[in-house]
Amino acid sequence: MSTCPECGSDVALHDDLEVGEIVDCDTCGTELEVVDTAPPVLDRAPELSEDWGE
Amino acid sequence: MRVGILYSRIRKDEKLLLAELRERGHDVEKVDVRKHGFGLDGTDAALEDCDLVVDRCLATSRSKYATEFCKHYDVPVVNSPDTAAVCADKVRTSLALDDAGLPTPDTTVAFTTESALEAVESYGYPCVLKPVVGSWGRLMAKLDSRNAAEAVLEHKATLGHYEHKVFYIQDFVEKPGRDIRVLATDGEPVAAMTRSGDHWLTNAAKGAETNSFEVDEEVAELVETASDAVGGGLLGVDLMETGDGYTVHEVNHTVEFKALNDASDVDVPAVVVDWLENRAAAEVEVTP
Numbered sequence: 001m002s003t004c005p006e007c008g009s010d011v012a013l014h015d016d017l018e019v020g021e022i023v024d025c026d027t028c029g030t031e032l033e034v035v036d037t038a039p040p041v042l043d044r045a046p047e048l049s050e051d052w053g054e
Numbered sequence: 055m056r057v058g059i060l061y062s063r064i065r066k067d068e069k070l071l072l073a074e075l076r077e078r079g080h081d082v083e084k085v086d087v088r089k090h091g092f093g094l095d096g097t098d099a100a101l102e103d104c105d106l107v108v109d110r111c112l113a114t115s116r117s118k119y120a121t122e123f124c125k126h127y128d129v130p131v132v133n134s135p136d137t138a139a140v141c142a143d144k145v146r147t148s149l150a151l152d153d154a155g156l157p158t159p160d161t162t163v164a165f166t167t168e169s170a171l172e173a174v175e176s177y178g179y180p181c182v183l184k185p186v187v188g189s190w191g192r193l194m195a196k197l198d199s200r201n202a203a204e205a206v207l208e209h210k211a212t213l214g215h216y217e218h219k220v221f222y223i224q225d226f227v228e229k230p231g232r233d234i235r236v237l238a239t240d241g242e243p244v245a246a247m248t249r250s251g252d253h254w255l256t257n258a259a260k261g262a263e264t265n266s267f268e269v270d271e272e273v274a275e276l277v278e279t280a281s282d283a284v285g286g287g288l289l290g291v292d293l294m295e296t297g298d299g300y301t302v303h304e305v306n307h308t309v310e311f312k313a314l315n316d317a318s319d320v321d322v323p324a325v326v327v328d329w330l331e332n333r334a335a336a337e338v339e340v341t342p
Binding site for chain 1: 061062063064068069072073084086112113114115185187188189190192193215290306307308309310
């Protein structure tokens with residue numbers, strides 16, 4: 001469990017959390033980046049950039 | 055082996071890869087390229103001791119330059135910066151595919167709205183205008199009329215980054231509501247799927263329905279040639295059916311495979327890690 005930096009709600013997290021992964025806040029919908037796992041810390045994820053992709 | 059993963063976002067694809075690598079006991083060094091500098095004399099990123107570095111950068115620009123620095127530091131990297139440079143640029147991809155004698159959609163590049171409109175008119179309607187850099191079907195325009203063409207060209211010329219003033223115009227291919235994605239390692243098909251939808255764009259990222267596809271001899275040969283044409287590596291080769299054959303329209307160098315892993319019976323991350331292990335072993339043989 002961690003806290004959404006946007007709205008302050010609790011965010012439920014799965015076990016195999018990975019730094020760099022993106023999770024959604026179920027309350028406000030903000031995309032959040034996992035910046036640490038022990039303990040879990042979340043930050044607002046970067047906006048989509050034009051050169052993102054595969 | 056010790057494997058470096060260049061990344062800036064961990065997608066499901068990277069999680070599958072990380073899980074497979076760790077399950078096999080490999081040391082994994084995750085390198086978030088946003089947190090490091092890459093100098094001519096070295097980097098603070100822990101790349102030096104890696105037997106192999108795998109580029110999984112989400113941003114094409116980072117992928118191109120980070121792999122260049124790996125090469126500069128003599129750290130083995132897949133895919134190579136040469137492959138990344140070709141695949142990241144639709145113009146270079148078209149030229150490479152055509153040079154290799156592959157069927158690929160007829161394409162014209164123009165540098166002004168006037169010459170672009172001339173090219174559009176010569177193809178007739180519909181035709182397609184694409185950004186030279188980009189993915190997931192974003193900023194693709196199917197031009198159905200001269201009015202639409204004039205509007206889109208003016209918008210790109212006025213609002214766009216300078217790369218949008220390189221107008222990449224392509225013949226519209228009447229495909230049967232689907233295209234084909236083949237994931238290949240150095241030209242060897244690993245798994246393939248069709249991506250179907252009602253929209254003219256059938257990218258998985260656009261919500262297309264995915265189904266397993268059996269690679270036949272003709273497709274396998276096209277994939278091998280396309281892979282060689284762009285420098286090889288772990289690639290996603292996209293083809294369209296034309297009625298009397300196939301046309302190769304795209305090759306992706308930081309290929310996503312989560313949809314393919316779900317659509318096919320192949321354990322894609324396992325086969326990819328097999329290939330990485332072989333690549334790392336080959337590097338050790340080359341540099342004892």
